Amino acid sequence: MKSIWNGNSVWATVLLSVGLAGAGEMHAIIPRPEKMSVAEGSYTIDSGTVIRISPASRELREIGNYLSGLLGPASGLNVPVKSSWFPKPGGIALTLDRQRKDLGDEGYTLTCTGKGVTIVAAKPAGLFYGVQTLRQLLPVKIESQQKVEGVAWQVPCVMIEDKPRFKWRGYLIDPARNFRTKEELKRYIDLLALHKMNIMQLHLTDDQGWRVEIKRYPKLVEIGSRLPDYGGRKGEGWFYSQADIRELVAYAAGRYVTLVPEIEMPGHCGAVFPAYPELACGGKRPGGWAEPLCVSRDSAEDFATNVLDEVIALFPSPYIHVGADEVPVGPWRKCATCKAAMEQLGKTPLPAEVTVFRVKVSASAGVPFHEDIGRLQGEFIRKIDRYITSRGRQMVGWDEILDGGLKTGSAAVVMAWRGAGAVGGSCGQGHEVIVSLHPDYYLDNDTSLQRTYDYEPVPKDLPPDQAKYVIGVQGNMWGEQTQTARHVDWRTFPRLCAIAETGWTVPGNRDFRDFQQRLVPLKARLDTLGVNSVRP
Ligand SMILES: [Zn+2]
Structure with a gap:
């Protein structure tokens, strides 16, 4: 087989076992749509093609321009975007129909006949996802940034009706450990859009670096972005200014991706x-x-809330992630005021309005629970939760927030990572939960593609009235071992393609063999987009 796959065992297993000849490009869509029927024939995008948006609006025009921009470089066509009150036959119609409530916020229908393509959705996000499906129905060469001669830009005749299973389809990227430039983040936002993923969690702070400008605490980036990174390279002012963040937020919004900031506290604050x-x-x-x-001192809460004020102003995300994982055992026990606070808490019963759930930690991830540390951490996190709620946002934290206890009625969202028990525990308390389990959904390791694909995020024994609290899935691309974007590419794909499908596709439509076949043309598409698939 082709040597380009050497060096990436994940890709190699997939592609060698399927074989290129077995899979066609047409109809191979990831994530797999809910319903699709295929007919004879095709529509060819050519110099006569027009994109028609209806009704005219800024959002639809932007989606039309985005599609025209996708088609332009490879085809050499400058496909115009026109608005019309009623859909007209021919060309590519992007039509908003607010009556189609059955499609939800992100669903769409796509119909291709010999005369043209029609995408219908109740909300603009649905049209955007219909465009991503149209993109995958076209020959993979459409992704080329250079003009490609001799390809007919044919869309096969199909009828598709599609909508996502979960509202949170996330990817964590970690510029704190190894910095990623603004342009690199934009590229990953584009790659998420291709997979119909809608959340990028930015791990902005950790022991190795502080990566977001906070005006009230200028030294955070003056000093905190110049520390040695995880690989020991001397920091060079690796951070995003507030203007950079605004630019990234706008770029992501144009691709229906929400940037969720993660500001770690009270641990991972080095x-x-x-x-x-x-x-x-x-x-x-x-x-x-x-x-x-x-x-144990008020200055910590003041610092946290002052930082969060600026973060909340920068990021329109409804969710603000505060980390809250892996607080080390030693320092608080050695600190006079923290020690005194923990002793005091130890003599006091837990408030009646606080419920704890002790996550059973798997052998491979997380640290065991310590009552003293957990009580003090719980007190702090509940204050932060209340503060974020008062600012009209929802706090998200790693599943340690269950150990320390959340207040009854808290809107906190749990990100489950240490074990599937955290998923059931969150649902049982009525907390929304995102499944990002180690090692299945951790992209910085050697977990197999099939294991990642086959993982079912909703525990089988969960009753439906609790299962509804599972709001999505996330792949975590921790950055300790990924010095360059080429490393990140190699680790991220193809397992992120599997997580994207779990996040979007109904379980009855998921099948690993079928997925492997569809992955062959997606691999070609990613290659054309310059995604690195070999170990750097
Ligand atoms: Zn202390």
């Missing part, structure tokens, strides 16, 4: 202390990494 040592336990810069905020 990049704070070289800049503001007074926030550490003992009031001075700690010697090691992975130190927590000194949460």
Whole structure:
């Protein structure tokens, strides 16, 4: 087989076992649509093709322009976008029909006859996803940034009706450990759109770096973005200015991707202390990494809420992620005020309005629960939860927030990572939960494609009135070992394609063999887009 697959065992297993000859390009859509029927014939996009939006609106015009931009480089066509009150036959019609409530916020229908393509949706997001399906119905060469001669830009005749299973279809990227430039983030936003994924979680802060400008605390980036990264390279001011963030938010919005900021607290805060040592336990810069905020003093909460104020102003996301994972055991026990606070809490019963759920930690991920640490962390996180709610947003945290306890009625969203028990535990308490389990959905490891694909995020024994709290899935691309975007590409794909399908496609339509066949043309599409598939 072709040597280009050497070096990526995941791709190699897939493609060698299927064989290129077995799969056709046409109709191979990932994530697989809910309903699709295929007919004879095709429609050819050529110099006579027009994109018609109806009704005229800024959002529809932007989707039309986006589609025209997708078609332009490879075909050499400048497909015009025109608006019309009523859909007209011929060309590519993008039609909003608010009566089609059955399609939900993100569903669409796509009909291709010999005369043209019609995409209908109740909301603009649905039209955008219909465009992504149209894209995958076209020859893969359409992704080329250079003009391609001798290809007929044919769309096979089909009828598709489609909508997503989950509202959260996420990807975490980690510029804190190894910085990713603004342009690199835009490229990943584009790749998420191709997979109908709609959330990019930005892990903006950690022990190795602080990557977002906060005006009130200028030293966070002046010092915190110049620390050595995970690989030990000297920092060079690796951060996003507030203008950069606004640019990224707008870029993502144009692709129906929400950027969810993650600001880690009270652990994974090491990049704070070289800049503001007074926030550490003992009031001075700690010697090691992975130190927590000194949460027994009011200054920690002031710092956190002041930072969150600016983050909330920058990111329109309804969700604000505060990490809250892996608080180290040592520092609070050695700190006079934290120790006193934990002793005091130890003598006090947990407030009646607080419910805890102790996540059973798997052997491979997470640290065991410690009552003293968990109580103090719980107090802090509940204050932050209340603050974020008061600002009209929903707090998201890793599943440690269940251990420390959440207040009854809290709108906090749990990101389950340490074990499937966290999914059931969240649902049982009525907390929305996103399934991003280690190792199945961790992209920075060697988990097999089939294991990732076959993982079912909703536990089988969960009653439907609890299962509804599972709002989605997420692939986490932790950045410790990925120094360059080429490393990130190699780790992210093709497992992210599998997670995208789990997030979108109804379980009855998921089949690993069928997925492998559809992955062959998607691989060619990703190659054409310049996605690296070999170990750098
Ligand atoms: Zn302390």
